[in-house]
Amino acid sequence: MCSNGNSIFKEFNADELANEATVVESLCMQCYGNGITRLLLTKIPYYKDVVISSFTCKSCGYWNNEIKPGGPIPEKGIRYNLNVCESSDLNRKVVKSDYASVKILELDFEVPAKSQKGEITTVEGVIDRSISGLKQDQDTRRVEHPDIAKQIDEFVGKLEKLKNLESPFTLILDDISGNSFIENPFIPGKDPRCIIHNYIRTKEQDHELGVFTHEEVDENNPILHPIQENENLLQDLQGEVLQFPTNCNNCGALCETNMKVTNIPHFKDVVIMATLCEKCGNRTNEVKSGGGIEPHGVHIEVDIHGKEDFSRDLLKSETCSLSIPQLDLEVGPWALGGRFTTVEGLLTAVKDQLSDPRYNHMVGDSQDTEQKDKLQEFMTKFNEILEGKRMVTVILDDPAGNSYIQSLKDDDQLDDNLRVTKYERNFDQNEELGLNDMKTENYEEN
Template sequence: MGTNKPLFRNLNADDPDPEATEIESLCMNCHATGLTRLLLTKIPFYKEVVLMSFTCDQCGYQNNEIQSGAPISDKGVKFVLTVKSERDLNRQIVKSDYASIKLVEIDFEIPSESQKGEVTTVEGIINRIIMGLEQDQPVRRIQHPDIATQIDEVINKLQKLKTLEEPFTLILEDMSGNSFIENPNAPKNDERCKVHYFTRNKEQDHEVGIFTKEEITGEKESAILHPISGYTLEELEGEVLKFPTNCSNCGSPCTTNMKMTNIPHFKEVVIMATTCDICGHRTNEVKSGSGIEEKGLRIEVDVNSKDDFSRDILKSETCSLKIPQLQLEVGPHALGGRFTTVEGLLKAIQEQLCDPQNSYLYMFGDSQEPKSKRKFEEFIKKFDEILEGELPVTIVLDDPAGNSYIQSMRDDDQTDEGLRITHYQRSFEQNDDLGLNDMKTENYETA
């Protein structure tokens, strides 16, 4: 007892037992027996991954590969990165098997599933393309000189991209949602990289291995069942329900407690709490119990004194958060859904940024620039000033689903002077993020 460890652990040089698994496997180069090493770990600000390294002592062949250790994301992801500086060239990139990459200015594209997943940089991607194109050039110059000349022109264009004579655009699109581009300005907003989440269509779901029950068994089903299916409304409202799940931090089996309740002057919500006995990780999450509203919702609240900290606030899982005075932008997936106070929300952001188990130690290891570390420390000090009531800020909540809420300081439920609420019509992209553009697809429903 007491020897249980998380499935996915943070990399640590002092770890006496990193739990790398060694497996004898066939060498695809000489067909002798080689050795594959597997390591389950986590990438900060991203998710769990499996690192694989193969070595053959007979022929010297080596191969390194990365695969996602987390479930396939509910949505695909698209990154549009404008590369303007050497710092952008050095951005780390996690690229899954399903990711496609396009270099817009030279009209060059790497299709999905044409390369194995890897951890690399923007410059590393360009170098790998160049190496692949140069590989058979000596033979082409003899057998197909015209094609070799065209490929040389593409290689020259790729080399020029690395010199940054002009900015260029890199688009990474991954239907599995398991790719990632580093933000060197974290926790501030990344002005050069735009991220868009999209709902997969039926063909893309099949490509990543997701099928409905009807497609597998032939049995018709109107919707994919969730753990709370089968309970009556009275049961949901009257007691705490439990169902098995996996820890979001280490992947170990654990139990989630769920309760449906009603927030006064708002709507019904589902509160879920999970505690992992293996790694000690705890999560509290709130989800709307009444679907997507007709319009999106934008809430701006001024935090000028400690009195403003007591406002109740519901941030749904589809709601993004901004603090303009800090140039801070938190995406909808970073904090999840939660019902708390303004003070509780600010503390949750600060704790996530400073958590030594997840971000701080990774973000500022030996390889981190001193300038970036100093800026981050100054940023955290500003958070302390906000929580002490010394630095007035404005919190902006933007929820396309319209399922967020903040308490008014007036008794008649009208907005007070420090609170501004706006309803807006969602864009096509926002509807796509919420899966509304695919609702009319025949015989197919997304979860």
């Protein structure tokens, strides 16, 4: 944040002339002369703050473009599985960090992580960059290794055909840092051709990113897990509000977080945390389950027919996804964080996020204008829901089993508009929760 309270990360808009880059003189790593680096701190709609840099050297002609995340490393890695079957899919915007690998399954082709610098491009641009890399030094290969050069030419021809979409292909973007992104042109609806999977990193992957636990940094400083070590501590903290210093996730200033343990009737204890930054005014609320992961996942459906249904208490954990079939809306886990609110409060939070300036404009071209119209139409329907003019079904699906919607009956029975189903998690869900590698027997052994 700037001293005047304005964000230093401006909206990413090709039509906005106010987005000025910072120009600095820097060393050219090609000829060791003086070149120019341009830095732009910007927001990418539907994504996050990023730092875009561009280097040019007039002496030798060397140039380089890079993109770096402007925020902290996310807690999980991310994998996009995109089925490219229409020309519009080739135009999808792609943010690819240094730690992202790219695979094209049909060609058994992979660009390893850290082999290329981060960039903002498109799906077609990813293919073009791969072609450019393979063509490099081909003239020398044709003289020294003609057979290898011929094989590379044939493979380049296959990559070129992908851009003509003679047949659909699958592109996988896998980033352990969680800082890569593929545009969803169907926003605010669900992307029918892209599957997004968040996963817990291994210890080795954390170390590759420079992420270490306190225990690994200093073995003399033990990590305290009070909730894990003493389940009775939650009862001891009932009704008390604890305060501890934290940093604002918006401007980085020092602020205080309030934490309180409370009990949800007919459910369990939860930990509620609220932070207010006095410097930038940013407010955050977060809810954590007071217990561990439940033995079963939970699928909850509630029909919204009136004000009574809006007033139901609702707990949405971080691992819980939200969907409204009537609007073809799906909000994945982690998007809204953990919340203890009402049905109306959760729907209002979804509306506020979609109404945020970062979500209602994109780069200025004709396709983005169409997206704005679609979003406006969607928001009209969403307002009708909040006004009670449109009946819908809200669905919560939480593989960790830590989400809840209040029943309007007092005897722990479900009312007619509420349906709750518990289910066995599959392998991928256990993998995302970090359960597949968890050792529960003889865990004290090395």
